Amino acid sequence: AQSVSQHNHHVILSEAASLELGCNYSYGGTVNLFWYVQYPGQHLQLLLKYFSGDPLVKGIKGFEAEFIKSKFSFNLRKPSVQWSDTAEYFCAVNADTGTASKLTFGTGTRLQVTL
């Protein structure tokens, strides 16, 4: 069974600092990878996704992520965070089981950006 690890549970940054959130998955086959964001009191929204092709993917609000197959990683980055980026971030993996499309989520990283 696939699993997803997010090692940073709570990250506190000052505005304009750079961000990198780690995500590792365990699955030997082909995967799709996602980062979702959940702003306080809201539902999950898709930040970015990797299906195939260029391993560096760009998403909304200046976020990007790099898929490194050899490291089973899909880390999320942003060069300069804003206070409005305060949210919880979830990494997810979709391994094609051939029968149904299911996502496995990491436990999430809470990002707090201070002014």
Place this chain on the structure above:
Amino acid sequence: NAGVTQTPKFQVLKTGQSMTLQCAQDMNHNSMYWYRQDPGMGLRLIYYSASEGTTDKGEVPNGYNVSRLNKREFSLRLESAAPSQTSVYFCASSPRTAGYNEQFFGPGTRLTVL
């Protein structure tokens, strides 16, 4: 398009009571899902429906039942609520029946069981 909608937004139950959480999507998606979100545990899949007429258990199905009423609607039922079911419940949908898909989430239902 409203996307994925859920009702109710909030609910308080007493132990042993039953209730049904409703979910509907207007994107003509084939697959639908129910998750629960608990602090420090991320989202865990309760049940899913790969297509109209089919349902399957996810990671944490005990204490729940589901019904895929039609292509649009997927309900989650708690027959006898327990305090351990206090959680935020999210419904999601995705376009394809199988294979690689992204999921679209509803706004959630915050359930408290006393």
